[in-house]
Amino acid sequence: MKVAVCVKEVPEAGAARRIDPQTRRLDRGGEGALNAFDANAVEAALRVKESEGDGEVVIVSLGPEGAMDSLRKALAMGADRALLVSDEAAVGSDLVATSRALAAALERESPDLVLFGQQSGDSDGAVLWAAVAERLSLPMVSQAAELELDGAKATVKRQTEFGYDRIEVPLPAVVAVSDAINEPRYPSLKGIMGAKSKPQALLALDEIGLSADLVGEAGSKTEVLALSDPPPRGESRKIEDDGTAAQQILDFLLEQKLV
Amino acid sequence: MPAPERSLVPTLVFLEHHGGEIQKGALGVLAKAASLGDAHGVIAGSGVAALAGKAHGAGKVWVADDPALDAPLPQPRVDVLEQVVKEGAYDSVLFAASVLAADVAAGLAARLDAGLNWDLVDIQERDGTLVGTRPALGDSVYVEVGWKSEPRLALIRSGTFEPVGGDAGEPEVAEVAVDLQDFSTKATMLEQAHEEQSGPSIEDADIVVAGGRGLGGPENFALVEELAKALGGAVAATRAVVDAGWYPYSTQVGQTGKSVSPKLYVACGISGAIQHKVGMQSSNVIVAINKDPNAPIFEFSDLGVVGDVHQIVPKLTELVRARKH
Numbered sequence: 186m187k188v189a190v191c192v193k194e195v196p197e198a199g200a201a202r203r204i205d206p207q208t209r210r211l212d213r214g215g216e217g218a219l220n221a222f223d224a225n226a227v228e229a230a231l232r233v234k235e236s237e238g239d240g241e242v243v244i245v246s247l248g249p250e251g252a253m254d255s256l257r258k259a260l261a262m263g264a265d266r267a268l269l270v271s272d273e274a275a276v277g278s279d280l281v282a283t284s285r286a287l288a289a290a291l292e293r294e295s296p297d298l299v300l301f302g303q304q305s306g307d308s309d310g311a312v313l314w315a316a317v318a319e320r321l322s323l324p325m326v327s328q329a330a331e332l333e334l335d336g337a338k339a340t341v342k343r344q345t346e347f348g349y350d351r352i353e354v355p356l357p358a359v360v361a362v363s364d365a366i367n368e369p370r371y372p373s374l375k376g377i378m379g380a381k382s383k384p385q386a387l388l389a390l391d392e393i394g395l396s397a398d399l400v401g402e403a404g405s406k407t408e409v410l411a412l413s414d415p416p417p418r419g420e421s422r423k424i425e426d427d428g429t430a431a432q433q434i435l436d437f438l439l440e441q442k443l444v
Numbered sequence: 445m446p447a448p449e450r451s452l453v454p455t456l457v458f459l460e461h462h463g464g465e466i467q468k469g470a471l472g473v474l475a476k477a478a479s480l481g482d483a484h485g486v487i488a489g490s491g492v493a494a495l496a497g498k499a500h501g502a503g504k505v506w507v508a509d510d511p512a513l514d515a516p517l518p519q520p521r522v523d524v525l526e527q528v529v530k531e532g533a534y535d536s537v538l539f540a541a542s543v544l545a546a547d548v549a550a551g552l553a554a555r556l557d558a559g560l561n562w563d564l565v566d567i568q569e570r571d572g573t574l575v576g577t578r579p580a581l582g583d584s585v586y587v588e589v590g591w592k593s594e595p596r597l598a599l600i601r602s603g604t605f606e607p608v609g610g611d612a613g614e615p616e617v618a619e620v621a622v623d624l625q626d627f628s629t630k631a632t633m634l635e636q637a638h639e640e641q642s643g644p645s646i647e648d649a650d651i652v653v654a655g656g657r658g659l660g661g662p663e664n665f666a667l668v669e670e671l672a673k674a675l676g677g678a679v680a681a682t683r684a685v686v687d688a689g690w691y692p693y694s695t696q697v698g699q700t701g702k703s704v705s706p707k708l709y710v711a712c713g714i715s716g717a718i719q720h721k722v723g724m725q726s727s728n729v730i731v732a733i734n735k736d737p738n739a740p741i742f743e744f745s746d747l748g749v750v751g752d753v754h755q756i757v758p759k760l761t762e763l764v765r766a767r768k769h
Contacts (some may be wrong), residue, residue: 202581203581204580204581204585204587209587279559279560280550280553280554280559280560281553281554281557281558281559281560284550284553284554303700304699304700308580310562311546312546312547312549312550312553312560312562312599313550314550315518315546315547315548315549315550315551315554316550316551316553316554317554318519318551319519319522319550319551319554319555320554322625322627323627324519324627324628324630324631325518325519325547325551325631326631327518327543327546327547328543340634343543344543344693345516345543345544345637346542346543346645346647346694346702347462347637347638347694348637348638348693348694349637350515350516350633350635350636350637351633351634351635352517352631352632352633352634353631353632353634354630354631354632355630358630358631363700364700365687365693365700405559405592406553406557406558406559406560406591406592406593407559407560407561407589407590407591407592408589408590408591408592409587409588409589409590410575410588410589410590411587411588412585412586412587412588413585413586413587413588414585414586415579415583415584415585415586416586418744418746419746420746421742421744421745421746421747421748422746422747422748423742423745423747423748423749423750424747424748424749424750425737425749425750425751426749426750426751426752426755426756430733430749430751430756430759431755431756431757431759431760431762431763432759432763433749434731434733434747434749434756434760435760435763435764435767437731437747438708438731438764439767441708441729443651443675443707443708443729444675444764444767444768
């Protein structure tokens with residue numbers, strides 16, 4: 186059983202994030218970290234491997250060479266190998282370009298199961314798995330709050346706005362897990378030390394059969410045109426309750442014609 | 445009013461439906477599309493022919509009606525949309541964001557190698573093409589985004605646009621001869637979600653009263669419910685309390701829940717951390733009650749009240765009821 190987990194390095198949580206007004210891209214110059222939501226996917230993959238008794242968990246990503254540091258966290262958690270597609274030409278890849286690159290890398294691996302996390306912490310995108318599944322012509326289920334494997338099929342409890350669906354899908358398949366699915370384990374010291382010697386491969390575009398025009402800004406079909414400040418909210422009031430707060434709120438609501 | 449001078453190609457809108465009705469968000473996007481020029485809709489499902497007549501604002505509705513489309517699963521809908529986009533030669537396809545719509549839009553983006561911009565809060569015509577606006581980095585910056593090719597795919601943030609009022613009119617209806625890829629039908633629905641809720645769904649509600657950790661315990665959600673009832677609104681919850689099992693996931697507002705933009709959002713015992721903020725920041729009026737004067741929610745609420753929710757909320761409920769009678 187080979188489980189591939191697609192992950193991303195994003196700017197560290199808590200770091201002040203900014204979009205570079207020159208390139209109009211997210212400034213990734215600061216510290217990077219494994220996208221928190223991807224840790225759920227890594228955890229889910231490790232649990233699949235543990236319940237199957239054997240198998241391999243491969244971490245796959247697209248990013249700059251330095252992103253391998255973040256992939257190493259997944260190796261420290263227990264994943265077996267990391268593959269990082271890294272090429273100058275791939276900078277600034279949008280959904281179309283990123284999904285192309287990841288699909289090409291995954292195709293070489295022929296995994297039984299491809300996992301994704303809830304969303305990306307930087308672009309707030311929750312779309313990549315559907316695009317990758319399409320490129321691999323694989324069935325796909327998203328928002329998995331529970332995932333069970335039984336031989337050659339997976340059963341997913343999927344979170345929707347209407348409650349939970351139960352969906353069955355034969356392997357190979359793509360599953361995107363919701364952050365409700367598990368609590369990712371913390372890497373042990375042994376895991377952290379061991380991560381360094383696990384296979385970590387950098388893949389150039391030609392190794393996955395892609396040319397430069399298919400990735401990066403050249404291969405992207407969307408673009409950022411301009412940045413601006415969000416519209417101002419208007420006047421805001423803050424009061425401390427002296428026993429009359431409820432009445433003051435009501436007065437405010439009446440003033441706003443909301444009651 | 446004459447249609448604006450954009451390309452003569454109508455905009456296609458994915459009309460998600462549930463329980464025999466087209467989703468309000470989808471109707472809102474349809475209304476927006478109709479303001480940009482001609483708007484056409486596409487409905488996919490089983491036994492859905494009658495929904496075409498509910499597509500207010502659509503001059504034409506494509507109906508893909510097939511038992512294989514009964515379950516609200518995304519991949520068969522990618523096949524349907526690909527067909528319709530090609531048959532109708534559409535250059536733009538708009539989706540109201542939802543769990544299903546995001547999967548469909550992204551699958552379609554890969555199928556057609558078409559650009560997809562998501563989380564849009566506005567979309568405008570400019571120089572014969574479309575330009576979208578979306579918040580980014582926790583709504584701290586606004587980004588103008590575009591498409592470098594056609595068709596242009598867009599996911600519009602939930603609740604951004606209001607549906608068209610008045611009579612639906614009679615759109616032209618075109619039947620889609622459904623033809624699905626093998627891999628599209630491999631995922632099967634064993635059991636579909638049934639939502640039990642009383643009152644309006646939180647995405648449709650004009651007034652939302654939300655409870656967070658500051659309530660202290662699940663039993664105190666009764667205070668939130670009473671206020672919501674008095675105001676005629678819906679109850680929402682933060683991720684923290686949903687995870688703690690105090691309230692159902694279907695009411696969760698935030699980064700990993702729903703996005704709402706009601707006329708009034710009353711936040712009770714909610715700190716206003718970014719994960720929650722992004723789900724409700726575009727509410728028209730925000731009233732926040734929290735005993736911590738430094739709670740981040742006070743940075744973006746219109747009326748911030750530093751005080752005890754257990755005292756203030758029941759009193760407010762009483763006052764609202766008295767006012768209404």
